[in-house]
Amino acid sequence: MSTSVPYFHHFQKDTTGIERPVRFTFPFCYDPHELSILAAEQVQTYLAGQNDFIHNFGLMDGQEGLVIGKMFGVLVVQDQEGNLGFLAAVSGKMAGSNKHRYFVPPIFDMLDPEGFFLREEEHINQINRNIELLQKSAELKELRENLVQCKKHEEQILSERRKLHKKNKAERKERRIAQQPCLPEQAYQELLEDLIKQSYRDQHHYDVQKEKSTQQIKLAEDALNHILDQIEELKSERRTRSSNLQNQLFDQYHFLNARKESKSVLAIFTESKNIQPPAGAGECAAPKLLQYAFNHQLTPICMAEFWWGSSPNLEVRKHKNYYPACRGKCEPILGHMLLGLNVDDNPMLENPAADKELEIIFEDEAIIVVNKPAEFLSVPGINVKDSVQTRIQNRYPEMDSPLIIHRLDMSTSGILVLAKSKDAHQFIQDQFIKHTVKKRYTALLDGLISGKEGLIDLPLRVDLDDRPRQVVCYEHGKPAQTKYKVVSIEGKNTRIHFFPLTGRTHQLRVHSAHQKGLNCAIIGDDLYGKRADRLHLHAAFIQFVHPLTKSLVQFEVKDPF
Template sequence: MASNIPFLHSFQHDISTLAKPEKFTFPFCYEPHPFSVLAAEHVQHYLSIQKDFEHNFGLQEGQEGLVIGKMFGVLVVEDNKGNLGYLAACSGKLASTNQHRYFIPPIFDMLDPEGFFLNEEATINTLNREIELLEKNPKIQALKEQIEVCKKETEQELAEARALNKKNKAERKAIRTAQKEILSPEDYQEVEQDLIKQSYRDQHEYDVLKSNCKSRLAILEDELNVLLQEIEDKKELRRTKSSTLQNQLFDQYHFLNAKGEKRAVLDIFQEAIQMLPPAGAGECAAPKLLQYAYLHDLKPICMAEFWWGASPASEVRKHQYFYPSCRGKCEPILGHMLQGLEVDPNPMLENPAAEVDIEVIYEDEDIIVVNKPAEFLSVPGINVQDSVQTRILARNPEITGPVIIHRLDMSTSGILVIAKNKDAHQFIQDQFIRHTVEKRYTALLDGIINSQDGIIDLPLRVDLEDRPRQVVCYEYGKPAQTKYKVVATENGRTRIHYYPLTGRTHQLRVHSAHVKGLNTPIVGDDLYGKRAYRLHLHAGYIQFIHPKTKQEVTFTVADPF
């Protein structure tokens, strides 16, 4: 593909036998089109042999520097003559720069030495250093300590003065009592006047002492406040400059769509989620690629993103695996940019189990036990209402109280226990809360693991920028433990039993795939591994106490894979 458009690459292989996709890739859930796979292979070959830049992806032992894996994207495009080629991009900066020979430039280059961003950032960094220096001023800590000492001394002095006044008051009362018995009214009146003067004197001396103590303390506090106010003034200036810089940065990001319409990133996020854009919005590969294509009159055909390098400590990212676009930063932007293109349908809006029946494996007057199919919701979702709950309520309209006692992820198949009345629901749910229910899952891992059994202990929380993905987080994550035992190895894969000790979202999937877990994704895991016809995870065994008989009951369903 001969072209004068910079960064537009030709395919190095014959692609005439490959059919063009009828619709553009839905970026948040897709199977890469062969064009995208081929383009990604070209980029990966370039990355493996290039000498254009130095970046530690964590793929070579002994390489110095911070290990940073990166997300790359490819966009297959068609020019006005019908020729196909591809664009390549990296999410964020690469090797401390945004300008590369092979990858398209960013929408706005924050690292341009002549641009406003670095200059203003340098000013803010200077403020940071000034604030840090001011906060380390030893006089601040010395004044705080002096203030605490002064407060304690003041309280001691005032307490001693109140005690003395109380003693003097008692003595005056005794004098009044004694003198009233022996003195004439005229002489007693003289004594009384003198005692009143003594009382006024004591109160005056206490007030003077209190005022002096307050003045001593105020001098120290005023001196401290001058230093603290200088810091606060610097911080307020930093906040103002940071806010101004952020708004100025947002002004640089205006995104096109296939209709030729341009919208500011602030407007896009305000309309979509009524929030400001997160940091880095517009810096991911997907919006960069589409923007470049629109600016150069190239028609987007298909797209894919892949990870290159070691995984971040908290996330699950596998070298050379394809991944969907992130939702937090990209979903509002791409929602605008894809307008005017025919895009593959969003599978999250479809019900893949519409024609699937639920197998009931046990039923009595208190419970129903079903074998939930894969890709079937336990409870109604936002977009799809069809679920085990709705099916069972339609089948058994006499059910009273809550229905679902526990849940399985949509992609997980297996045993689900349902209550037919409130008492049964509470009785079994209490067992789940007390962790006395025994559960066993079977999974097929996409590789061979070294250990035969053990416990995985990795706390989890949701990825706030890419829901529903989960990340490992030791600071804010909820405890998540999984006991496991290898059953067999089969054709380069591992069949394994999981015994979850907690029930976090995607727990088994993350514990399987994460580098600190088993570092081997479950076959068919489209979030943490590679897509397949299904997720190879099955809840095949459960044991609990029956709510009516109070006897132990066990249910088993063989895994279907």
């Protein structure tokens, strides 16, 4: 039986033998359900062969236009007649449009030529052009130069006046001294009075000239400020119009949930984070899909999002890989929209180390060296407190020390060094700061790389819209360098040694996966690659100077994979 709901797509493959999920997908950490995978593959088949729009995803050599890969989402749904199908959506706009035959429409179409947004945006763009014209005008340049020259000229006049008056003052002093023994008292007093009058006259002439110079400079400043004031007025109008437009735009975004409760995007972000919504909030695929389903009485079953196209320059996105919803824009919105649905548990609230033992491989009066299992926090997290640090603190409650000297990602296994005293902590930490500690990591990459060894130099910063993901950023990123050496080729995988020269968050993971790095993600990397049984990254070796013996010590743990 067909449904009359637009954008409802029937599965082309038989799904009768596929068991439906008991609960809806937790969108920020998931393995795609088989139904979601079928839906995504059907969308990918459409994208590969469609003629509905022209967009350069970077998948065909020589195609014109800016290369822009996109995130797509699928939402498996059931209609009121019990038919199973799916909806599809794209994050943001595509091919210069928000409306496409295959994908659900946006919650608000900013690109509607008859809508307020484009009209006001054009007004703001015209203000920008007017500001730019004034800022780059020959008149403004001439008036700036004129003011500089005017100040220089008037200062030269005043400087010459001061030199003349200084010379006159010196001459008057010479006359006072020279004439005092030569003139009668009465004549000498008259001379002094005349000299004083000359001094007053010089000061008066200087004051008159200073006032003239001030007036000349003010005339030049007024002429310049006439244009600068125009620019500032335009900027003020732009700020006001932009703020009003943003607020008007926010008013268009109200999100439903499974309980049919509606809430504005402003209220959602104010209540959850006490901030204004970031630009683009509500334009991602997941909110579009859920909003359309709730508006058309479709029951959500499961969902998934995948990347289609070349990876962007900053982020790590792989063609056809599945990704969780972004946290910066989507987490507050989806937190509201999922109310009323039976959703999978948030795995980030669970303690993955609950049944894991912490192996101590070395201990003396100064340090403790442990072999941290994968999926085990180094320090307490926001939700999960169990960690290497808390385990050691519980074991040695009498120790008064910062303990942890360095950290490993929760998913990374391997050697972690802790200090038993503040002096030991400081001594070893100084070596980390000076980059004299030698470390070696082993990783198994999901693919083959061409080079045998080399240096990766890609600066990193946090993705403000999707923490804790990191992005490559040459403008604001912190320096990050990694040496590497291929150990072996194992089928379709590469075993590699990493020698990090810096210690940035997710450094080895991003340097492996990014297209400007090795372009080959670590197996099991759920942020930058594909999920697996574990992240195949292990801190296998460390060498540093012992805080007490002052001798080099080194520790090594065999790769667990």
